[in-house]
Amino acid sequence: MTNLDTRAIDEAAARLREGLLHAFPTETVYGLGADATNADAVLSIYETKGRPRFNPLIVHCADLEMAERYGTFSLLARQLAETFWPGPLSLVVPLKPGHGLADIATAGLETIALRVPDHPVALGLLRAADRPLAAPSANPSGKLSPTTAEQVRRGFAGKVPVLDGGPCKAGVESTIIAVDGEIVIQLRAGALARETIEEVIGRPVVQAEEGAAISAPGMLLSHYAPNAHMRLDTTPRPGEAFLAFGQEQAFDGTMLNLSLSGDLHEAARNLFSMLHELDATGAGMIAVAPIPETGLGEAINDRLRRAAAPRS
Numbered sequence: 001m002t003n004l005d006t007r008a009i010d011e012a013a014a015r016l017r018e019g020l021l022h023a024f025p026t027e028t029v030y031g032l033g034a035d036a037t038n039a040d041a042v043l044s045i046y047e048t049k050g051r052p053r054f055n056p057l058i059v060h061c062a063d064l065e066m067a068e069r070y071g072t073f074s075l076l077a078r079q080l081a082e083t084f085w086p087g088p089l090s091l092v093v094p095l096k097p098g099h100g101l102a103d104i105a106t107a108g109l110e111t112i113a114l115r116v117p118d119h120p121v122a123l124g125l126l127r128a129a130d131r132p133l134a135a136p137s138a139n140p141s142g143k144l145s146p147t148t149a150e151q152v153r154r155g156f157a158g159k160v161p162v163l164d165g166g167p168c169k170a171g172v173e174s175t176i177i178a179v180d181g182e183i184v185i186q187l188r189a190g191a192l193a194r195e196t197i198e199e200v201i202g203r204p205v206v207q208a209e210e211g212a213a214i215s216a217p218g219m220l221l222s223h224y225a226p227n228a229h230m231r232l233d234t235t236p237r238p239g240e241a242f243l244a245f246g247q248e249q250a251f252d253g254t255m256l257n258l259s260l261s262g263d264l265h266e267a268a269r270n271l272f273s274m275l276h277e278l279d280a281t282g283a284g285m286i287a288v289a290p291i292p293e294t295g296l297g298e299a300i301n302d303r304l305r306r307a308a309a310p311r312s
């Protein structure tokens, strides 16, 4: 999958242990990593991204054993972790007393979002650093998430070093799930389809209401925004760039297709890269075709709605 040598990973791990930032690939999107036990290091994530301080970070671990040092797992939470880790699932669980993490990583909440990424470079880095890594998507706050190392470099004007593990295979962020007693709540649709989780646990996964007691503070409506404005429509207008989905369509302008065969995995993988690409053409408006609301379509539509939302 990647020919990154262990030396590059070791160097990045050493940087992280010194309290510096380093971006790295995961199976979902690239992450901007910092040692989650070091408050200054975590603070520089917020500063580098321009991220609001009330928005907690996901803490990445090498395995479930490491994650259990920081979070308290119920039987149900452990079943989810054992089934889907490593993989694109972030679990929100109560913080464990004596966890030793910087408070700013969880934005002072009593819960923590934990995940074990399914990427050889991310796992190699976590093992070499031997630290939990706080890592949001490696983009300036509110902008499109990066799925290549080049997009990370461009987003931060070359100021953040990045391990290049090639394009991310999932292309949208992890699904965020909170387990509250027997109830499983989806805080963010993501690369693991809700239906897949429901099949395993044999119970419904409920969608968090905006503003509910348990929610992901980062789910701001306008987010993932390209520089161009966006609107959702089956038919693009002259002068717009068009992001199509499914069978070929005639359009006399810049057009990319998320998946000609209508495959939602392929569409998720292409989503941010194609938005980056259409944005780079300088188009003022990107029209995006509708996507079915099933499987990964839920995550894709969530990102599209936020990218098209009015900006404050």
Ligand code: TXA
Residues within 6 Å of the ligand: 026, 028, 029, 030, 031, 032, 055, 056, 057, 058, 090, 092, 106, 109, 111, 112, 113, 117, 135, 136, 137, 138, 172, 173, 174, 175, 176, 187, 188, 215, 216, 217, 218, 219
């Ligand atoms: O795929 C991913 O999850 C990527 C890669 C790098 O792992 N990371 C990512 O992080 O998407 P970020 O910071 O862009 O999104 C983290 C989300 C935010 O919406 C935040 O509010 C939520 O996770 N979150 C973090 N801790 C939480 C907690 N304790 N309770 C509820 N939501 C939490």
Ligand code: MG
Residues within 6 Å of the ligand: 136, 137, 145
């Ligand atoms: Mg993000």
